[in-house]
Amino acid sequence: MSSRFEHREQRPIPYNAFLIRQGKYVLSACLLITIGLGIGVIGYHELEAMTWLDSFLNAAMILGGMGPVDVLKTDAGKLFAGCYALFSGLVFLVVAGLFFGPLVHRLLHKFHFDSVEWKDHKQNKP
8 A cells, every 4th residue: 555655664755845745735625625615605605595705704604613604594504504514524624634644744753763763873883
């Protein structure tokens, strides 16, 4: 199985390559947020007959974890809002993983690699 990250016995990638990797993961997170926001905007617009701006505001507030702004009038809109809130919670967790994953991996990898290198250096000392 192929991995996007280097194995613990490999040296950490150079800093420039790490920045490129981090940028790709941040772009993936932004894409996921955009898709999630689009789903919310369309859902509020179609099910609650909100304007595009009000739909965007409600979707952004729920996706950001703040809660809805407007009172929902239809049962379909309320059901959508509940499902969208659950979906938004999952999006938040995935985005956090995408954003912090490469950084945490690099830190743990660097600490592990440095400790193995130090242990090998101590054992090979005459």
